[in-house]
Amino acid sequence: MNQEDVKRLVDELAPVVWAERCHEAAATKTPQAVPWYFININHPTVRTIYDRYRRKAGILGPPTDLERVKFELHVLHPAVLRDLRRHYIEIGALKGEENG
Incomplete structure (x- = not known):
């Protein structure tokens, strides 16, 4: 899978993942609940990768x-x-061909 394919897949998945996070946060009993994140961007190693990504984006x-x-x-990973x-x-939650 090349970078263009990965970008297309990320662009397709991001709104669905975010909607799921919002739904889960709304379903909790605490009104201050923040949708969860996969990655702690404040970890020193991750922060370096994140800052590089932000500049590139x-x-x-x-x-x-x-x-x-x-x-x-x-x-x-693409897989x-x-x-x-x-x-x-x-x-x-997403339309598309299973193998697409």
């Missing part, structure tokens, strides 16, 4: 929630992205 200020999700998906896509298709 042209993110100058604080990232939007969707930009944060895109970063997290960007660092996952994991394909599995996530398959999962979201199976549960009906």
Whole structure:
């Protein structure tokens, strides 16, 4: 899978992942609940990767929630992205060909 394919997959998955996070946060009993993140961007090693990603993506200020999700998906292995896509298709949260 080349970088262009990975970017397309990340762009496709990010809104679905974010919607799922928002749904889960809304379903909790505490009104201050913040949707969870996959990765701690304040870890020193991750922060270096995150800052490099932000520069390359042209993110100058604080990232939007969707930009944060895109970063997290960007660092996952393509096989994991394909599995996530398959999962979201199976549960009906994403339309598309199973093998696409």
